[in-house]
Amino acid sequence: MALTLCFLLLLGLCGTTVSEGLPSPTKSPDVLEFELPAMNYETKDSYDAGPIGGLFQMVRVFLHVVQPNPFPEDTLRKILQEKFDISADYEKIISYEIGIIICAVLGLLFIILMPLVGFCFGLCRCCNKCGGEMHQRQKKNGTCLRKYFAVSLLVICILISIGIVYGFVANHHLKTRMERTRNLTDSNFKDLRTLLHGTPAQIDYILGQYTTTKERAFSDLDNIKSLLGSGIHEQLKPKVVPVLEDIKAMAEAIKETKEALLNVNSTLDQLKKSTAQLNTSLSKVKGDLEQSLNDPVCTVPPAAATCNDIRTSLSQLDYNNNLGQLPSLDEHIDRVNNILRTNLSSQVQKGYKSFNDIPEMVQNQTTDLISGIKSTLNSIGSNIGNISKQIPIQDKLSNFMDYINSTETYIHRSLPTLEEYDSYRWLGGLVACCLLTLIVIFFYLGLLCGTFGYDQNATPTRRGCISNTGGVFLMVGVGVSFLFCWILMAIVVVTFVVGGNVEKLVCEPYQNRKLFQVLDTPYLLNENWKFYLSGMVFNKPDINLTFEQVYRDCKENKGIYATLKLENSYNISEHLNIQDYTGNIINDFENMQVNIDNVVLLDEAGRKHLLDFNSSGIDKIDYDAYLAAVNKTPGELNLSLFADNLEAKANDLPQGNLKQSLKSTAETIRTIYHDQVIPLEQSMNTAYKTIQELKHNSSGLPARVTNILSSLDSAQDFLIKHVSSVIVQEMKKYGNTIIGYFEHYLQWVKISITEHMAACKPVATALDSAVDVFLCSYITDPVNLFWFGIGKATIFLLPAIIFAVKLAKYYRRMDSEDVYDDVETIPAKNF
Numbered sequence: 001m002a003l004t005l006c007f008l009l010l011l012g013l014c015g016t017t018v019s020e021g022l023p024s025p026t027k028s029p030d031v032l033e034f035e036l037p038a039m040n041y042e043t044k045d046s047y048d049a050g051p052i053g054g055l056f057q058m059v060r061v062f063l064h065v066v067q068p069n070p071f072p073e074d075t076l077r078k079i080l081q082e083k084f085d086i087s088a089d090y091e092k093i094i095s096y097e098i099g100i101i102i103c104a105v106l107g108l109l110f111i112i113l114m115p116l117v118g119f120c121f122g123l124c125r126c127c128n129k130c131g132g133e134m135h136q137r138q139k140k141n142g143t144c145l146r147k148y149f150a151v152s153l154l155v156i157c158i159l160i161s162i163g164i165v166y167g168f169v170a171n172h173h174l175k176t177r178m179e180r181t182r183n184l185t186d187s188n189f190k191d192l193r194t195l196l197h198g199t200p201a202q203i204d205y206i207l208g209q210y211t212t213t214k215e216r217a218f219s220d221l222d223n224i225k226s227l228l229g230s231g232i233h234e235q236l237k238p239k240v241v242p243v244l245e246d247i248k249a250m251a252e253a254i255k256e257t258k259e260a261l262l263n264v265n266s267t268l269d270q271l272k273k274s275t276a277q278l279n280t281s282l283s284k285v286k287g288d289l290e291q292s293l294n295d296p297v298c299t300v301p302p303a304a305a306t307c308n309d310i311r312t313s314l315s316q317l318d319y320n321n322n323l324g325q326l327p328s329l330d331e332h333i334d335r336v337n338n339i340l341r342t343n344l345s346s347q348v349q350k351g352y353k354s355f356n357d358i359p360e361m362v363q364n365q366t367t368d369l370i371s372g373i374k375s376t377l378n379s380i381g382s383n384i385g386n387i388s389k390q391i392p393i394q395d396k397l398s399n400f401m402d403y404i405n406s407t408e409t410y411i412h413r414s415l416p417t418l419e420e421y422d423s424y425r426w427l428g429g430l431v432a433c434c435l436l437t438l439i440v441i442f443f444y445l446g447l448l449c450g451t452f453g454y455d456q457n458a459t460p461t462r463r464g465c466i467s468n469t470g471g472v473f474l475m476v477g478v479g480v481s482f483l484f485c486w487i488l489m490a491i492v493v494v495t496f497v498v499g500g501n502v503e504k505l506v507c508e509p510y511q512n513r514k515l516f517q518v519l520d521t522p523y524l525l526n527e528n529w530k531f532y533l534s535g536m537v538f539n540k541p542d543i544n545l546t547f548e549q550v551y552r553d554c555k556e557n558k559g560i561y562a563t564l565k566l567e568n569s570y571n572i573s574e575h576l577n578i579q580d581y582t583g584n585i586i587n588d589f590e591n592m593q594v595n596i597d598n599v600v601l602l603d604e605a606g607r608k609h610l611l612d613f614n615s616s617g618i619d620k621i622d623y624d625a626y627l628a629a630v631n632k633t634p635g636e637l638n639l640s641l642f643a644d645n646l647e648a649k650a651n652d653l654p655q656g657n658l659k660q661s662l663k664s665t666a667e668t669i670r671t672i673y674h675d676q677v678i679p680l681e682q683s684m685n686t687a688y689k690t691i692q693e694l695k696h697n698s699s700g701l702p703a704r705v706t707n708i709l710s711s712l713d714s715a716q717d718f719l720i721k722h723v724s725s726v727i728v729q730e731m732k733k734y735g736n737t738i739i740g741y742f743e744h745y746l747q748w749v750k751i752s753i754t755e756h757m758a759a760c761k762p763v764a765t766a767l768d769s770a771v772d773v774f775l776c777s778y779i780t781d782p783v784n785l786f787w788f789g790i791g792k793a794t795i796f797l798l799p800a801i802i803f804a805v806k807l808a809k810y811y812r813r814m815d816s817e818d819v820y821d822d823v824e825t826i827p828a829k830n831f
Contacts, residue, residue, distance in 0.1 A: 032216060032741060034209050034748050036756055039198045042187040043765050045555075047773045049781065052173055055166065056781040059788045063500055066099040071509045073518050080524055100500050107493035107791075111486045118482025142810070143456070149807040150447060153474075156800045157443045163796070164436045166789025171429035174782035178422045181774060182415055188769050189408045191762035196401055199758040206749055206757070213745040214377050217738050221370045224734070228366075229359025231730040236358070236723065243715045244352055246708045281672045285665060286314055289646075292661040297653065306649050310662070313642065354599045373738070380742065429786060432491055435484050436793045442477030443804060446470045450811035463812070471812030474804040481797045492791035499783040507776035516548035534565075543568050554764035559756045567754070599719050643669040 049056060075092055094101065220227055289310065298307030450473075453466025509515045519525070525532040529541030533550065545565055553563035560566070643666040650662035 032213060032744060036202050036752060037205055039194055041191040041194060041762055043191050043769060045765050047777050049777060052169065055785050059784045063503055066103060067500065067504050069096050071514050072096050073514065076518050077521055077524055100497060104493055104497050107489050110489045114486045146810040149803050150451060153443060153800060153803040153807055154447055156796050157440050160440050160793040160796045160800065163789040163793030164433055167433040167786055170782040170785035170789060171426060171433060175426045177778035178419065184769055185411055188766045189404065192404055192766060195758065195762045202757045206752055210745060213741050217377060217741050218374060220738055221373060224366055224370060225359045225363040228730060228734040229362035231734060232358055232362065232727055235726045235730060240715050243711045246711065277676065281676060285669055289314055289665055292658060295658040297656055297658045303653050306652050310649055432488055432790055439477050439480050442473050443800060446474030446477060449473060454811065467811045471808040474808040478801050478804050481801050485794055485797050488790055488794045492787045492794060495783050495787035499780055499787060502780045503784060507780055510771050513548055516551055520546040520548055537564055538568055540568060551764055554760040557759045557761040560758045560760050561754045563760055
């Protein structure tokens with residue numbers, strides 16, 4: 001029944017999914033991740049017998065020795081095709097079953113002969129024959145024989161005991177496994193329900209993920225400003241931003257140039273004033289010295305020589321600087337001020353704003369198109385939903401669920417009867433094992449009492465009670481053996497023939513899948529169908545769909561769509577053609593028009609600003625003349641040294657007004673040096689550096705402005721003539737992103753439906769549970785171990801009976817014995 005259930009379940013799911021597809025878990029490369037809801041099953045896909053498995057394997061080895069012939073595939077094919085003629089093909093059956101037949105015949109002989117032998121043996125003993133005479137003849141090797149018989153019987157009893165243990169273990173194992181049958185059945189039906197209930201849930205999940213995909217696409221469509229617009233903006237940045245940055249830097253350079261011009265002009269004015277003041281001070285000092293040197297003292301030697309030296313050095317007080325001849329920079333400053341009346345920085349900011357408004361322009365120009373694409377995506381969702389409606393899986397699953405429920409009800413109703421019969425079987429097996437246990441206990445008691453109660457000094461007629469009891473136990477064991485061993489052998493023969501054939505004809509070929517190979521024979525189950533399974537599923541018997549392939553794929557937990565090759569009935573690839581769904585979206589993106597030609601980086605006022613600055617003549621100023629004039633510092637006068645020399649010469653003069661006047665003048669010169677010359681010299685050095693820097697900065701301005709204008713024209717020209725290619729490129733990338741969501745989703749749907757949805761592992765597990773677990777592991781293996789153990793113990797009863805009868809003679813108390821006279825050598829019977 002379980003095997004039929006599994007087969008019908010497979011066919012039922014086939015019919016259920018003939019017009020459907022199956023889902024699969026897949027990962028989105030970078031965007032979305034989908035994974036089908038997992039189905040958790042209770043039934044294990046493998047069975048472990050535990051430590052007793054070694055005993056089962058031992059029995060299989062014995063069966064292989066008895067029945068080494070290969071699986072009779074041809075004979076089974078003839079039986080299935082109803083072409084088997086027992087009168088013509090009986091030789092093949094005998095040839096295949098020869099080992100089992102021989103063992104069964106031997107068992108039947110045992111069953112027939114043992115009661116007869118026991119009956120004859122009993123009559124013989126009643127006639128004081130066959131060891132029935134209570135007289136024991138003395139033999140020289142009597143002690144050795146007694147020990148030999150005792151050890152042999154002990155070894156045989158141990159072997160019988162091992163067989164009995166096998167019987168008890170197998171009987172108990174079969175009972176416990178039958179008690180687990182209900183749980184095994186429930187877990188398999190629960191797994192089948194999980195499969196049947198989970199399949200519609202998987203379909204709903206697959207369809208539900210379209211909403212997730214659509215929402216992601218809608219989000220990107222709503223963010224077209226940041227995605228497409230920013231993409232275009234980022235592509236244009238390397239061409240546009242450097243130009244705007246250069247113009248911005250030029251605006252700052254113009255301001256800095258103005259500040260430098262103002263600074264230089266102001267410094268020159270201050271230097272001119274300071275220079276004029278210095279010349280005035282020096283002229284006054286020089287006049288004072290000339291007046292002082294007119295003193296009469298200068299006419300009298302040696303003062304006259306000193307005065308002449310002083311008069312000669314007065315030329316050192318002359319300072320000629322042509323700063324006053326330098327032209328003013330006011331004209332250039334006025335030009336720069338006129339240029340700066342137009343705010344170039346604000347013009348640059350306008351260019352930045354115009355360029356940064358590109359994303360906003362893209363969004364404004366694509367509003368209607370985005371609405372159309374959204375409508376297209378909604379229609380795709382409706383089409384995919386229609387596919388689910390074309391799959392009548394729910395109705396068929398509900399119909400098959402009714403069959404599952406009725407079958408489960410039938411099995412649950414039959415299980416109590418099965419358990420009741422199993423209790424009878426268990427009781428019968430227990431009785432058989434207990435009978436053998438009773439027999440071997442008699443033998444053990446006989447050995448125990450006979451061995452420990454035996455007195456070597458006692459004559460056969462005077463043996464002790466314990467020894468005699470041991471002999472009685474042995475004979476009781478012999479009697480019970482004759483009474484029941486044929487019944488035990490009958491049980492062994494029946495279970496051996498049935499269990500051995502089930503193992504060789506069902507379990508073994510099921511595990512190596514030869515049964516499936518037989519079922520897959522073309523034209524076997526239906527002479528008009530090459531492949532029976534495809535004929536049942538599709539009514540197309542030429543499709544290569546085999547039982548072995550279906551079982552293997554279900555064992556690997558593949559989806560039913562791929563397992564049953566349902567593409568031959570409902571080709572999901574045709575209904576989920578990606579191009580059919582994405583073609584409209586691609587057309588929408590191709591028709592998308594975005595115009596950003598009105599982006600102006602710098603208007604005409606800004607251009608005029610740069611051109612005016614370029615023609616302002618800043619670079620044509622005679623900076624060398626300014627540098628030469630500023631470089632002629634008053635430090636060349638060396639007034640400090642002049643004052644020191646003047647004071648030294650004054651000290652050479654005699655005391656008087658001249659000397660005091662010259663010293664006073666020397667102090668005045670020092671004051672002029674510190675108060676006027678040093679500050680003037682520092683100011684001129686600073687002015688020199690400023691002019692030099694201005695010269696350096698202004699020397700490259702024309703070329704720089706020219707380059708900026710050239711780059712500006714190039715960038716503006718690119719925005720006008722070539723920006724369309726950038727827009728197309730970014731639009732294609734943006735469109736591929738949106739379409740990629742749906743391509744990925746549809747590809748995932750296809751893979752899910754064809755490979756993963758409704759994974760049929762519970763079907764293979766149910767079939768394994770019915771055949772491999774229930775029939776073979778739960779029933780056949782314990783039954784085979786049972787007959788193996790009981791049969792082994794029963795067979796060893798034959799030598800045990802012989803040795804027990806022989807040994808009982810040495811333990812029992814005899815009625816007479818042999819007596820030897822001292823003279824005669826011929827024994828005389830003592831009564």
